[in-house]
Amino acid sequence: LSKVSDEGTTENPVFPKISESEFNHDGSQFGSWPNWENVRQIEKGMNKDQLYNLIGRLHFEEGLYGVREWDYAFNYRENGVHKICQFKILFDKNMNAQSFFWYPNGCNGNSSFTLTGDFLFDFDKATLTTKGKEVVDNVAQQLKASKAQQVKVAGYTDRLGSAAYNLDLSQRRSNTVKARLVQQGVTAQIEAVGYGKANQVKACDGETGQELKDCLR
Template sequence: MHKTLKNVGKGALALAASMMLAACGNLSRVDDKGATQEPVWPNPQHATFKNGSYPNLDNLRMVDRGMTKDQLYNLLGRPHFSEGLVGVREWDYWFHFRTPQGDVSCQYKVLFDSDKRAQSFLWKDPACADLLKTGQAAPAQRDFSLGADVLFGFDSAQLSPAGRQEVARIAAELREQPYNSVQVVGHTDRLGAQAYNQRLSEQRAQAVANELRAQGIDGTRMTVTGAGESQPLVNCTQTQRGELLACLKPNRRVDISARS
């Protein structure tokens, strides 16, 4: 019995020692100055932070040489991969960025010197560094402009069947790539009293917003306003009413802007 326990104790010590040795290793061969000639990149499928994260770009731009692990943790959060428990001088991240062309995924590596100060910052794809430049990783935005003549009947704020189908199509696009905010703005042409046009633009914007909500778009992130006749796209001088109504058609609209 004592012999068995003794053997188990030796086995446990050997296992612990092997785990400790493994924990001390980094993926790359990092020198004392916090540099490597051959960076090794982990497989994203092995990330301990499942699916990676969307970093705060302002925080990422603040990262600099000499920072401690605590300072980097405060800016970037915990590393997304596990390189060990002791003596780790390599942190790996799997970041996602929203761009006007769609989401972009990038692997990012921080190397520390022997004093555990950050010294090297690497991107697996060097093009990812461009995303930190001002405006390169601007929030994605989608703009839609719907003709009021398609959405509503004449002098009405009641959505037509065709109008509901058009709003449903836009809602489907917004659900595919969720946005942080959606702005709905109604517009009219200059015909009619200004106060009446303002009220009609608000009613039409609200009708579109209600349909977006019914299609699953979060109403708490939605702003709904009416601009009345104040933001025309065209100015018309025709004297015949029919010609004037046709010319002013682009001004009768509901605009939807979605930002990530």
């Protein structure tokens, strides 16, 4: 199993062996043939029942109680060739989905990139930092290489400020990233969505004043 933080993140996602999948009861295939439209609806903040409704029960034995890591094996065809890839969902301590990983990344046109706000934006800003431009440009190159057809950019903010203000800021941030991707030659259909201060990754409890702003940056 991966080492999952309270925020639902990990530095090193560990994928189980496909042969260990418990989804198949008979036959030689492992995993499922999912509804890919359902797969592409998955987003941060969803609970386990919502995910179960979209893609079914998890395919691997992850434990009995308080499980914060779900793994799936998905089958698909690429140019007529049968392939299989793995999908991992990590949950935070409140059991909200927070992180998603594909192995190999890019399988069936699906890639996940978690871009840390520390690098992208300064506190309370929607303009990319120099480092942020480098990070987004790198993602753009990977999207072009994978020939992605659809891209979703999800923007979030810290908890400071009103819900309306943060919703607007997160939308402006996601629009900024979208514009940069287009500028770098990404031709895929890009949807930019702002979620405000919902599903925060960094809580920074116990910090105040400038220390709080630095932590939430």
